Amino acid sequence: MAVEVPGEVRRIAEDIKTMRIRGAGRIARAAARALMIAAQEYNSGGLDEFLAYMEDVARLLVSTRPTAVSLPNAVNYVMRVLRENRFQSLEDARRAVVEAARGFIEYSEQAVKRIGEIGARLIRTGDRILTHCNSSAVESILVTAWRSGKRFHVYATETRPRFQGYITARNLAKAGIPVTLVPDSAVLQVIETKRITRVIVGADTVTANGAVINKIGTSQIALAARLHRVSFIVATETYKFSPYTVVGQPVEIEERPPEEVLENPPPGIRIRNPAFDATPPEYIDMIVTERGIIPPKSAALVLWEMFRRSPAEVHQLRVEEDSTG
Numbered sequence: 001m002a003v004e005v006p007g008e009v010r011r012i013a014e015d016i017k018t019m020r021i022r023g024a025g026r027i028a029r030a031a032a033r034a035l036m037i038a039a040q041e042y043n044s045g046g047l048d049e050f051l052a053y054m055e056d057v058a059r060l061l062v063s064t065r066p067t068a069v070s071l072p073n074a075v076n077y078v079m080r081v082l083r084e085n086r087f088q089s090l091e092d093a094r095r096a097v098v099e100a101a102r103g104f105i106e107y108s109e110q111a112v113k114r115i116g117e118i119g120a121r122l123i124r125t126g127d128r129i130l131t132h133c134n135s136s137a138v139e140s141i142l143v144t145a146w147r148s149g150k151r152f153h154v155y156a157t158e159t160r161p162r163f164q165g166y167i168t169a170r171n172l173a174k175a176g177i178p179v180t181l182v183p184d185s186a187v188l189q190v191i192e193t194k195r196i197t198r199v200i201v202g203a204d205t206v207t208a209n210g211a212v213i214n215k216i217g218t219s220q221i222a223l224a225a226r227l228h229r230v231s232f233i234v235a236t237e238t239y240k241f242s243p244y245t246v247v248g249q250p251v252e253i254e255e256r257p258p259e260e261v262l263e264n265p266p267p268g269i270r271i272r273n274p275a276f277d278a279t280p281p282e283y284i285d286m287i288v289t290e291r292g293i294i295p296p297k298s299a300a301l302v303l304w305e306m307f308r309r310s311p312a313e314v315h316q317l318r319v320e321e322d323s324t325g
């Protein structure tokens with residue numbers, strides 16, 4: 001009989017699904033924490049049952065939201081210690097999971113900080129910066145730049161339908177950064193009339209060819225930036241690079257409930273609510289990662305360095321995950 005998943009782990013999964021925990025980095029860290037809790041709270045059987053139970057927990061977490069690859073990357077990072085080692089005892093296996101999860105969370109937190117330091121060097125006093133949605137990597141850059149004495153103004157889009165732009169605006173204002181909230185549909189007008197100097201956005205997934213999947217509306221902003229020759233910068237940890245795209249696997253774009261757009265639509269009206277879109281590499285000037293700044297075309301190199309797997313091995317990995325799913 002399958003071992004029951006602890007309440008706190010189920011709660012984290014539910015919070016990711018319902019977006020109480022949101023943003024690709026936070027989702028990844030929450031998933032690693034959930035695996036750690038699952039391992040710590042396991043008390044019902046031997047090593048084999050533990051391994052099967054941890055695979056169940058991993059599947060539950062990965063199934064919560066489909067687009068941000070940081071989620072399966074975090075889960076696989078932690079689960080790899082179980083999948084690739086032979087343990088003598090349950091305690092050894094449990095300890096390995098806890099260590100791997102802690103390691104991931106620590107790396108992730110440091111990465112956001114490092115992106116802040118690297119990205120802040122790109123900001124100049126007098127900049128007028130546009131951002132979209134709410135990204136902790138972008139916030140890290142802006143707050144670091146501000147604390148280092150640079151003075152600039154940020155325009156934050158509302159980000160319909162979930163209004164994550166309000167979170168950004170609130171956080172920046174709290175840090176003392178002048179911020180103006182604008183409707184999503186005002187982006188082209190704002191870029192033009194406010195003479196925006198830089199657009200900086202986060203990422204949920206970066207593909208092997210350097211395309212960036214981020215909050216719906218990002219690609220329109222990239223187009224508008226291109227039209228006015230404004231540099232378009234993406235800030236992301238490297239664990240948002242997708243190994244699956246090396247073998248051409250498309251990124252699934254999450255379709256969220258229509259009620260998020262309109263509670264009670266009049267009869268005869270259909271609603272679509274895609275949560276993310278893809279910005280092609282041609283529209284992206286640079287990607288700021290914790291390992292440095294890269295052009296989008298170098299995404300495949302980052303993936304190669306991180307995963308050191310041949311396309312055939314990545315394909316095999318996918319097949320194995322699918323068959324356990």
Ligand SMILES: O=C(COP(=O)(O)O)[C@H](O)[C@H](O)COP(=O)(O)O
Binds near residue numbers: 023
């Ligand atoms: O698109 C979103 C959040 O979408 P949602 O609100 O639907 O999760 C963010 O721009 C990225 O996840 C990057 O965020 P971070 O830099 O914090 O990882």
